[in-house]
Amino acid sequence: MSAETSGATAPSATPRSGPSAGTVAATAALAGVESRPGASKPDAILVADDVVRRFGGLTAVKVDHLEVQRNVITALIGPNGAGKTTLFNLVTGFDRPSSGTWTFDGASMSGKPAARTAQAGMVRTFQLTKALARMTVIDNMRLGARDQPGENMIAALVKPLWVKREREITVKADELLVRFKLDHLRDEFAGSLSGGQRKLLEMARALMSDPVMIMLDEPMAGVNPALTQSLLGHIRDLRDQGMTVLFVEHDMHMVRHISDWVVVMAEGRIVAEGPPETVMEDAAVIDAYLGAHHDTDLGDDALLADEVIHNLEHEAEAEEENR
Amino acid sequence: MDWQRLLTLAAAELIAPQTAAFALAAIGLNVHFGFTGLLNMGHAGFMLLGAYGFAISTIAGAPLWLALIIAMACAVVFALLLGIPTLKLRGDYLAIVTISAAEIVRMVGRSTLFTDLTGASSGIRGNTYKSTFQALSPLPDGSTTIGPFTYGNNLSNGWWVRIAAWAIVLLAVLFIYLLMRSPWGRVLKGIREDEDAVRALGKSVYAYKMQALVLGGVLGALGGVVYVLPTSVQPDAMGRAMTFFVWTVLLLGGAATIFGPVLGSMIFFVTLSIVRTTMREVLPPDVFSPAQIEPLSGMLIGIALMLLVIFRPQGILGDKKELTFHVR
Ligand SMILES: Nc1ncnc2c1ncn2[C@@H]1O[C@H](COP(=O)(O)OP(=O)(O)O)[C@@H](O)[C@H]1O
Ligand SMILES: [Mg+2]
Numbered sequence: 001m002s003a004e005t006s007g008a009t010a011p012s013a014t015p016r017s018g019p020s021a022g023t024v025a026a027t028a029a030l031a032g033v034e035s036r037p038g039a040s041k042p043d044a045i046l047v048a049d050d051v052v053r054r055f056g057g058l059t060a061v062k063v064d065h066l067e068v069q070r071n072v073i074t075a076l077i078g079p080n081g082a083g084k085t086t087l088f089n090l091v092t093g094f095d096r097p098s099s100g101t102w103t104f105d106g107a108s109m110s111g112k113p114a115a116r117t118a119q120a121g122m123v124r125t126f127q128l129t130k131a132l133a134r135m136t137v138i139d140n141m142r143l144g145a146r147d148q149p150g151e152n153m154i155a156a157l158v159k160p161l162w163v164k165r166e167r168e169i170t171v172k173a174d175e176l177l178v179r180f181k182l183d184h185l186r187d188e189f190a191g192s193l194s195g196g197q198r199k200l201l202e203m204a205r206a207l208m209s210d211p212v213m214i215m216l217d218e219p220m221a222g223v224n225p226a227l228t229q230s231l232l233g234h235i236r237d238l239r240d241q242g243m244t245v246l247f248v249e250h251d252m253h254m255v256r257h258i259s260d261w262v263v264v265m266a267e268g269r270i271v272a273e274g275p276p277e278t279v280m281e282d283a284a285v286i287d288a289y290l291g292a293h294h295d296t297d298l299g300d301d302a303l304l305a306d307e308v309i310h311n312l313e314h315e316a317e318a319e320e321e322n323r
Numbered sequence: 324m325d326w327q328r329l330l331t332l333a334a335a336e337l338i339a340p341q342t343a344a345f346a347l348a349a350i351g352l353n354v355h356f357g358f359t360g361l362l363n364m365g366h367a368g369f370m371l372l373g374a375y376g377f378a379i380s381t382i383a384g385a386p387l388w389l390a391l392i393i394a395m396a397c398a399v400v401f402a403l404l405l406g407i408p409t410l411k412l413r414g415d416y417l418a419i420v421t422i423s424a425a426e427i428v429r430m431v432g433r434s435t436l437f438t439d440l441t442g443a444s445s446g447i448r449g450n451t452y453k454s455t456f457q458a459l460s461p462l463p464d465g466s467t468t469i470g471p472f473t474y475g476n477n478l479s480n481g482w483w484v485r486i487a488a489w490a491i492v493l494l495a496v497l498f499i500y501l502l503m504r505s506p507w508g509r510v511l512k513g514i515r516e517d518e519d520a521v522r523a524l525g526k527s528v529y530a531y532k533m534q535a536l537v538l539g540g541v542l543g544a545l546g547g548v549v550y551v552l553p554t555s556v557q558p559d560a561m562g563r564a565m566t567f568f569v570w571t572v573l574l575l576g577g578a579a580t581i582f583g584p585v586l587g588s589m590i591f592f593v594t595l596s597i598v599r600t601t602m603r604e605v606l607p608p609d610v611f612s613p614a615q616i617e618p619l620s621g622m623l624i625g626i627a628l629m630l631l632v633i634f635r636p637q638g639i640l641g642d643k644k645e646l647t648f649h650v651r
Contacts, residue, residue, distance in 0.1 A: 092523070094519065094522070094523075113522075113527075114519070114522040114523060115522050115525050115526055115527045115528065116525075118522070118523055118524060118525030119525040123523065123524070123525070124523055125523075126519070126520070126523070130517045130519060130520035130523075131520075132512070132513050132516035132517055132520060132521075133516055134512070134515075134516055134579075135509075135512055135513065135516060139509055139512075142506070142509065143509055143510065143513045143521070143524060143526075144524050146525065148506045150505045150506035150507060151506045151507050151509075151510055151526070152507065153502070153507050153534050153538075155507075156501070156502055156505035156506065156507035156508065157498075157501050157502065157505070159501075159505070162505065162506055166506065202520075205524070206523070206524070208524075209524060209525060
């Protein structure tokens, strides 16, 4: 890993190498969209209406209208406690809203169980990583695959029925492990991985199912800084291959350089939307952040300074320890 | 002290039908707990239901195959009843419900509600339901000596029941081996580790947990049938203590391993036999009556289990590496 510390060597991962074709296409697709909360998009894949989630007296999420454009990278930002994770949980079926409806790819998904939304192509990762500790890394990956007939109890008994698909799955898993630089850990138990490696594993595992839309909850927290740049490149590649990406992140540098569209949440509501350059200057956004990041300039590259990354890593580790 | 007698008695436990019965039950519990992470605290309930199902249907005139199917069907229904309300909830709910459900089965069995069927607290005599099984024996009458063991070929606690019992254990081991190396088994292990992660990958966790609960329960019921074949159906012999012993067997051998339950059962009964015989020989009979030896050896087994969990929590066959990181 230490050989990689010079980091951003892959051209596609270097932020300053000019916009890629995918970025240009995404920008063009969003060109006519207004920069206001709840703005309608020309080709929305996820549309949510009046989604409310209360925890006792606390309204964690109150989203009047949200559209997520297909085949672009949308960042969901906001201070801690803004309701980003809760919104993820709601639309992916891991939590039940107090009220509200949403559709994914034209089909209603409200009230659908989590497994069904994942089957529909909406696959998410978790802020608190869920590596399957007493399983090997490669088995974690294989579990992510779809259409394995051997996952049926009867077919499982007859190896010839599933061994061919298993081989395909394994090839694909190994490719992804190489991409995420986890191939040397292939046969280790996932529980022995570091916090950052688990994040990567979870993301790679989610990709095993060829999602239509991938939802990443703080994908960079705790990831080795040497890897973050190439990860940014991977996320762009996903979009360029036709995937829709929605991610939560509080690293403003990452948000600014990778996202095509930014949605800002504060106190459960969507307070601003727009292209990254515009949104970072929005008064509502600066307001929203005043509590959490009092003296940091939004989008300041200094945010990616070693010290900050260090702090983020510490946060992530502390989180892990707290579990 | 008569060492040869001690060792012969202990070795006899290796092939005893009771050892096979507990191995089978522990294989079922392993599907629940070892592979899927389901906390079933009432496994004896599955075993007792299997025993009742087999005995009662045989007495009613069912042929052997039908009686076995009925025994297993009882476990399927029981698993569904327990699983439907609890498997969507957190794991502890299943634990509580299984404890009480197993007790309910025993209480109903020993009550006078269905004395005609269950024989209430005195149970069902073995001779009333053994005939179909005995009739299947290919062995000639008489007795056979193999090494230190001499048993009647077709006596109710003889060679035939041993052969059949261990054949079923072998089949169960093979069956579990085939399942657990498959992608189906992988999904179960994923659920054991973190069911939300598995849900996020689009698998219907509830359906898998239900399948595991049913499968493990059916193996438990078969264990119950094997347990009562050489003896009789005694509801009070198949209560909480039995559940506890099945857990001991599983943890001893190593949860989530293929041979762990079999090895665990052998070690458990061999140890129990050695402890019992030794105490009978060594302890002066005027201080400890034979009736006191039984609970005393139970106590020693309990202490051994505590030491095991402290010093070798992964069991005999388990992988130490799996425990070096905390789960969740
Ligand atoms: N299960 C829960 N029970 C009670 N309150 C919760 C629960 N989950 C989240 N909250 C509250 O909802 C608010 C939003 O939380 P969350 O969605 O995790 O924020 P974010 O991901 O934006 O940091 C917070 O105030 C949090 O304390
Ligand atoms: Mg969050």
